[in-house]
Amino acid sequence: MEKAVTMAIIGLIIGAIIGVAIGSFAFPQKVVETVTTTAMGAGGTVTTTVTTTVGGGAAGGLSGEIPIGLAIAVSGGYAVDGPRRLKGAQLAIEEFNQMLEEVGAPFRFKGIHEDTGSKPEGAVNVINRFASLGIKVVIGPLSTSETKAVMPIANEKKIVIISPSSTGAGAALPDDFVFRMPPPDTAQGRAMAHLVYEMGYTKVAIIARDDDYGRGLAELFEDEFTGLGGTVEKILYQPNLPDYSSEVTQLSTIVQRFGADEKTAVLIIAFDTDGGNILEHASRDPVLASVKWFGPDSMKRKTFLPPDSPEAIAQFMIKVGFTGFFPAIARNPITEHFEQAYKEKYGEDPTPYAYYAYDATWLAMLTITAVGKYDGEAVKAKLPEIAAHFIGATGHKLLDENGDAAFADYGIWTVVKTDGEYGFKEIGIWHSSTGTVEWYEEK
Secondary structure, X not given: OHHHHHHHHHHHHHHHHHHHHHHHHOOOOOEEEEEEEEEEEXXXXXXXXXXXXXXXXXXXXXXXEEEEEEEOOOOXXXXXXXXXXXXXXXXXXXXXXXXXXXXXXXXXXXXEEEOOOOXXXXXXXXXXXXXXXXXXXXXXXXOHHHHHHHHHXXXXXXXXXXXXXXXXXXXXXXXXXXXXXXXOHHHHHHHHHHHHHHOOOOEEEEEEXXXXXXXXXXXXXXXXXXXXXXXXXXXXXXXXXXXOHHHHHHHHHHHHHHOOOOOEEEEEEOOHHHHHHHHHHHOOOOOHHHOEEEEOHHHOOHHHOOOOOOHHHHHHHHHOOOEEEEEXXXXXHHHHHHHHHHHHHHOOOOOHHHXXXXXXXXXXXXXXXXXXXXXXXHHHHHHHHHHHOOEEOOEEOXXXXXXXXXXXXXXXXXXXXXXXXXXXXXXXXXXXXXXXXXXXXXX
């Protein structure tokens, strides 16, 4: 019953946008443009047909299959989490098409996925192929380096990019064709620095990926933290090495030099494979096991917990009181609907960024439907207005001047073991508007 009510609410959203156009579907309309393109993609030959017609109103000029590019990595650094984000996007398309069928709309959306490989050059190749197919709206890519690489192409060819990931400096500019569903890393860097310092830690050893995400977030944290009066030393490592025992030894040396006392902490900025390797080595180091550890959004992945990782890693995270950050998701009926629908369809709980992929895809389709034509410039112009009135699984999607989510509160989490199962537990929230922390319980 609850699911039916939620779906009815979603249906009203679509009905409000395209209902005005239903009358126009009943009358002959003059076809002004039909574009059919065929190109080779990663999955073989892809043929896309988009028909734009005159008449009606909102959505009155759309018919046939409308492509949504899914430039989402499912290999490389996002081999574990990428497929979950892809599922979130595909679920959104399935739901939206169900609603379009119910209201009698003469068009459907079609997701076209290509793997970027988690690499900038891979993302560039995918966006160029999408452009050759006539695709004007794309969900993804995921990393800062990928997003930066495709921005010039998107701006030149007027392709709207909606990333379900947060991005660092250089990938967030005003008046471009790139939008992001989560808040920017600049907000996360500030939040982490203030919380760590306010918790009494004045010396932080950072171990971070030497890429746009890791290096950028580490530098943001360092600038803010040292400005507060703290001290930082950092190790930047190559993301795709087979082992990080040498880097962990260096990290231990820094912590020892800091005194390994109650004012010393470690900040790790990593992805699944590299992060797991680092934590496993650290779990065997008594110096690193004696101090507090912190991490950003990329560390809230079930890959670090059993059965995906050795139990020793989860035990270590509990021992060091691992405290992490993640863009706060304001719960609402859509959040609950998404979680239930995702689990029913895929047999697992959604990972945190799957929520953002779901919202990014819904927002894309709502905007295309509202403008009534498949045109990158029109979608770019209207998307911020639609976002300002859109509440999705991750809450209100009002955007700032750079196209990032304007709200930047951060949930604070830790790792716990309950009834023999390891998991993440929300223990507080950092409010960006006041710069204060609200703890849910005694920390």
